[in-house]
Amino acid sequence: MDQNELLARIDRLESTEAIRQLAGKYSLSLDMRDLDAHVGLFAPDIRVGKGKTGRAELKAWVDDTLRHQFTGTSHHIGQHIIEFIDADHAIGVVYSKNEHETGAEWVIMQMLYWDDYERIDGQWYFRRRLPCYWYATDLNKPPIGDMKMRWPGREPYHGTFHDLFPSWKEFWNHMPERDVLPEVAEPQPLDGFLKGMRRDTPAPRIRVR
Template identity: 65%
Template sequence: MSNLEARIYRLESLDQIRQLPAKYALALDMRDMDAMVSLFPADVRVGKEASGRAALRAYMDRTLRSPFTGTSHHIGGHVIEFDDADHAHGVVYSKNEHETGDEWVIMQMMYVDDYVRAEGRWHFARRLPLYWYATDLNKPPVGANKMRWPGAEWVEGNFHKLFPSYDEYWAREGDHGGPVTEPAPLEGFLNAMRRGQAAPRVKVRAD
């Protein structure tokens, strides 16, 4: 395609991908499982054993019944980078609220996403949730173990684990004094920030 066609294609793709997290949030909160699974490709992997939209729908249907009574997902900043014409990846912030029994749990997290273009549209290929905190609305999560679900042991979140800069920042006394690095390539900002850091293992919740 021409340079102009490529630029238009990229803009159209960006718009489609940006809408995916918002559609996902709405579908989850309204408990429309069919709408939610339509955001994934027909052959989506579900755990180690299953695949397909029906398997994902059944898994999410079970997961969203307990301990959640209701949820509200609020989408924040979204960084998107293209691998090629049909594949992309990104990071999107999400601030979530959960009614669970007689408590109201708030959560701050991000999704590390892979996107794929299939059947003429963009889909989620994979969503890796990274959590910072979860706690009752009236109990600020001060301290190290910020994941505080009612009736569960408090554990550390993994919100910062993908990016080495956070631990490096707190490990030094002040500015590192080295030269400022060159700006990352257009499709390499996230990779530059990760600096080869492997994705942490995550016990996935239904967010």
């Protein structure tokens, strides 16, 4: 192994850890309502939506959301898969189990984030976070059945937890033949697992709660 290859591998390890730290810092800063620390995790020109960009716009949006919908929150992150596009760009999936105090109800949620990361001036940031929800429901009301997004005071609706990956529908739409071994695809390359699972499908449209 030559020196350039060694330095590249070290850089990849350091970048992986820096990106993992982003997810933890996101949860802590959000739950503790340190909005300056929170928006500082995102690229300076982060797109907020409807023609709005930048950390100030993001801070205003997060402030309004937290102040008017939740008394308190707790985000518990799980597995984090990271793949590099190149030395300064990566994608990732982060599981998150969340609790929300909202009015007189305690709402629990299971979701995942589809992330895009970018290194700018030597620092890793979120370029985009796409939240994909499986369920949200009162702590004492298991979300059995369809329309698992059940926020207080709103009509239930469908989350996008499974829409990110076409394998979910393919699994349920295909019944294998009995007593016949299925075909098995070749394993995805190391930095192609997530892209392979997505299969170039477009990102789902996320309903804002």
